Amino acid sequence: MSVELWQQCVELLRDELPAQQFNTWIRPLQVEAEGDELLVYAPNRFVLDWVNEKYLSRLLELLGERSEDVTPSVSLLIGSKRSPAPRAAQPASLAPPVALASAPMVADESPSAKPVDAQPATNPTTVPSERLVQVEGALKHTSYLNRAFTFENFVEGKSNQLARAAAWQVADNPKHGYNPLLLYGGVGLGKTHLMHAVGNHLLKKNPNAKVVYLHSERFVADMVKALQLNAINEFKRFYRSVDALLIDDIQFFAKKERSQEEFFHTFNALLEGGQQVILTSDRYPKEIEGLEERLKSRFGWGLTVAMEPPELETRVAILMKKAEQTKIELPHDAAFFIAQRIRSNVRELEGALKRVIAHSHFTNHPITIELIRESLKDLLALQDKLVSIDNIQRTVAEYYKIKIADLLSKRRSRSVARPRQVAMALSKELTNHSLLEIGNSFGGRDHTTVLHACRKIAELRESDADIREDYKNLLRTLTT
Numbered sequence: 001m002s003v004e005l006w007q008q009c010v011e012l013l014r015d016e017l018p019a020q021q022f023n024t025w026i027r028p029l030q031v032e033a034e035g036d037e038l039l040v041y042a043p044n045r046f047v048l049d050w051v052n053e054k055y056l057s058r059l060l061e062l063l064g065e066r067s068e069d070v071t072p073s074v075s076l077l078i079g080s081k082r083s084p085a086p087r088a089a090q091p092a093s094l095a096p097p098v099a100l101a102s103a104p105m106v107a108d109e110s111p112s113a114k115p116v117d118a119q120p121a122t123n124p125t126t127v128p129s130e131r132l133v134q135v136e137g138a139l140k141h142t143s144y145l146n147r148a149f150t151f152e153n154f155v156e157g158k159s160n161q162l163a164r165a166a167a168w169q170v171a172d173n174p175k176h177g178y179n180p181l182l183l184y185g186g187v188g189l190g191k192t193h194l195m196h197a198v199g200n201h202l203l204k205k206n207p208n209a210k211v212v213y214l215h216s217e218r219f220v221a222d223m224v225k226a227l228q229l230n231a232i233n234e235f236k237r238f239y240r241s242v243d244a245l246l247i248d249d250i251q252f253f254a255k256k257e258r259s260q261e262e263f264f265h266t267f268n269a270l271l272e273g274g275q276q277v278i279l280t281s282d283r284y285p286k287e288i289e290g291l292e293e294r295l296k297s298r299f300g301w302g303l304t305v306a307m308e309p310p311e312l313e314t315r316v317a318i319l320m321k322k323a324e325q326t327k328i329e330l331p332h333d334a335a336f337f338i339a340q341r342i343r344s345n346v347r348e349l350e351g352a353l354k355r356v357i358a359h360s361h362f363t364n365h366p367i368t369i370e371l372i373r374e375s376l377k378d379l380l381a382l383q384d385k386l387v388s389i390d391n392i393q394r395t396v397a398e399y400y401k402i403k404i405a406d407l408l409s410k411r412r413s414r415s416v417a418r419p420r421q422v423a424m425a426l427s428k429e430l431t432n433h434s435l436l437e438i439g440n441s442f443g444g445r446d447h448t449t450v451l452h453a454c455r456k457i458a459e460l461r462e463s464d465a466d467i468r469e470d471y472k473n474l475l476r477t478l479t480t
């Protein structure tokens, strides 16, 4: 059984699963061959159990179809390829009670390799008190959490459900949740909000808890300062004494070797001490260039969850929630209008709402679609310019590698008809043109053809992973 064959099957599974599920459960798996057997490593028991329950049988089926008369033999383990749990050393009792004829499981809850290069505890410092105060001064600001970022204020939707559940688990059950918890995704999608929500919840449960939040650049700056002041020991002690360490945007650690080194040791010390670590990143950590492999591998010990841009219904719910918080009356159709047009991320959505509210206060008029059009005039004009039917046709043709003329033609072959339907559905979703106008722009088709295309694509987005992915990619290209 080869690793390549496994990778092929993983690729096939990628087509069958929504991207978020794939990224959360399948992507962190590592694999290596041992004789005829494949050893598949999950970063923790949670992932292992989930993969075992939900995806392993499908993977075995795919492997079976491709490995002719050999019965696929796969062992699912906890650990990682570079430091796998030594199988021979595991007593039989480690195998969880899951019967899997062709996929025996061996699990080791704790990461097998203790960090060999973890630094010993630092000696008590003898630095003069003045320097100590300076360093503490530099560190003090780190502990402030944004009290407004709570679970209650966080609107749940398909795109953030998993991340919210994982964060809640950590908040409600630290030490038994995932450690580290790493949330990743594009800008303004609520990573910082969720991270603070955990911190706030920990503080609510235990007001004496030392919960420290900071941006990774702050960590770097503090470390540089501590080095300059020859007070790195205080720095180490401070960060290792926390109950929970929350670090935002760890991609900024890339290429900062000394900081990574320090962070690595802090991280290990916290994990060993059972203290909680929560991290965010703007991309999948394995894809951060200039980040040491050993750090990437440590991140995998906990749970890594993707956050996606919210879908329309969630955007509407977020707007309603924000309006409620500011005690502003926002009619549902007005929220819908804004949510339909501002789709890139939640921060932009909030920004648009703030502008609308300010405009309403300023003119002393209630919030109506008319008022929204007026207050977001420049934004909407810019968007209309970007998202014209012409632009949609150009982008779709490019994406599917067909000619724009094909989209407008009468050709009915699948390779052209499906992209045409996608382009029509996108035109309906992203522009304010009527069905009739859209039909006219696609070679003079009537409005029922456009309606049929929109329904067909909506249906396929539910049932066909390829179309779902294509549509998502095209939406992203056209709106960001």
Ligand SMILES: Nc1ncnc2c1ncn2[C@@H]1O[C@H](COP(=O)(O)OP(=O)(O)OP(=O)(O)O)[C@@H](O)[C@H]1O
Binding pocket: 149, 153, 154, 155, 156, 160, 185, 186, 187, 188, 189, 190, 191, 192, 193, 194, 282, 318, 321, 346, 347, 350
């Ligand atoms: N699901 C949500 N419900 C309510 N508010 C949300 C939600 N998601 C994001 N927000 C709000 O959107 C704004 C941006 O969120 P946040 O700062 O957490 O994004 P981020 O993913 O950390 O972005 P960046 O990578 O740019 O730091 C915040 O004001 C936050 O409260």
